[in-house]
Amino acid sequence: MNTREKILEAVLKNQPPTTPLPDISMFKGDQNNLAEQYMKVFKTIGGSAYHVDDIAAARNLIKEHFDTTKRVVTTLAEMTEMAEHLSPDIDPHSYENIELAIIRAHFGVAENGAVWLTEELMGQRIIPYICQHLAVVISEDSIVPTLHEAYEKIGAGDYGFGGFIAGPSKTADIEQALVLGAHGPLTMTVFIVR
């Protein structure tokens, strides 16, 4: 008998009589003021959020707040005038020196400030983690109240990699002192487009 069979046999022998899975359909959040709630939470976790009328407004704010003379990458057609287009095919190590990444997320979660992205929106899996600064565009009507609605929206999800990202990377490992910018981005900005 190999290890797999031995383990599975021990599990079968030792597991208790089955208990039912609980219903979780009653968990639902408040559908009101989602953008407002999202922005409030996102700021408390160290991010910056802007409510903008259109993508052009987001573009102007980016020009204003970031050094676009450094390497900027994007998957958004609207941003290509100041950023190189991300290629899914080149070596991810070549993105080591990017200053700013501008990408779109599927939606935001009001209760915790997270956005949900899958790899095709990232350009490459490494992008939202390796950039020094991350800018994410979401549409206002995509924001959901809690993770329960989020997973309903994700559904089966045909992705190889997906992730919630909720703010700039952080650590408090040294004496519980909060430091923004651990290994991932130093800042994260979300543009909520009306």
Added chain:
Amino acid sequence: MKQNGLKDHAALAEEFIKDEEHVNWHDGALWYIREKRDIASKQIPEWEQLRETASAIKSNVISNLHDYLVQFEANLKKNGVIVHWAADAEEHNQIVYSILKAKEIKQMVKSKSMLTEECQLNEYLEERGIEVVNSDLGEYIQQIDNEPPSHIVLPCIHKRKEEIGELFHEHLGTEKGLSDPTLLTRVARKHLRNVFVSRRAALTGVNFAVAETGEFVVCTNEGNADMGAHLSEVQIASMGLEKIVPQKKHLGVFLRLLARSATGQPITIYSSHYKKPRKGQEMHLILVDAGRTRQLGRPDFRDSLKCIKCGACMNTCPVYRKSGGLSYHNTISGPIGAILAPNLDMKKHADLPYASTLCGSCSNVCPVKINIHEQLYKWRQVIVKEGYAANTKALGMKAMAWTLSSPGTFTTAGKAGRWFLHNIPFVVNNKFNPWYKQREMPEGQKESFGEWYEKNEKPRP
């Protein structure tokens, strides 16, 4: 690795509490996190219902683990992930080594994984010429100090920033005396970036494994798991069998509880869902037993397998806060460690269930409602029955049983005790009496309650 030798929790704690100012700081730092957890949990009106539901989901997992594991494995394979099974630490380490060896990889970067700490993977690989760098900042600090993590979420919470500055000065060449947390973090960021971009293999732990889809979720705040994994050509994930959740939608329940319970954050910064390898990448997942099936077979203790490793029980525990994680001499310390460890090695960890006041605070904050303090009490009974209790405890208990079993000896012993306390207190107020440590003994009363009652009893009307 610095070893604690054969000292038990009480002896190691005694060393920890020598520096009173440091203990008070440690106590306060952890209590502060406990308070943040309270604030975060109170913002969710259905918090208690969420805990109840999470516990019920995990009950279902434990009672159907066989089928879920088979389903998870089938989905992993469908997604192109290579699956391995390991009965124990040794087999786990062998598997990791063989994966790296096949690719002639000599260096690996690792994100936080208590399981691989438990398996002593780093030591195993280093003996075979493979260098491992822990990339979580706290774990990195512990690694350069050659010490295991003292907390599952905050690996170096017992260290002061000056100590860390000293370590960085020694290992990373920072200026002597530098102790600012932001500056130290920036130095580590720069150093570890070079590690991330130059390692061909990355190993991560697993927070949740979804049977329904074959994806696994890794949660970090620093982004270190993703930095390692997405730049690697070989990604390895190691997980204990108990990390299964049945369906993807159940992640909603657990992710709402995890970070709020751990640090008071609404969610960890990164909750990464790994499903398929990147183009050109190899992805491995190792399912590890290492005592879990044995724990599953212990009806009184199997609920400990529900643990989602948030660390809330440590932050709230008065014994943990004042004795430090390293005094538990086990990878997982604190109350949860004290109910997991005796299953791994009852003799070695016989002292841990006694490292508790049984106040129950751990059970009250546990997001999956494990009855931790009740299990601690039950482990004590098992340990005494199996003959692993410390001699002083076993003798004390026997003497106590003999005294309490007869009213005559009880009365005589009471009289003798009061007489000694009253007349020659140094007989009990000395270092041979463990109750005298850190305590003043009370003054002896002249009479027992029984004697007082006899004298003062009024005739019934």
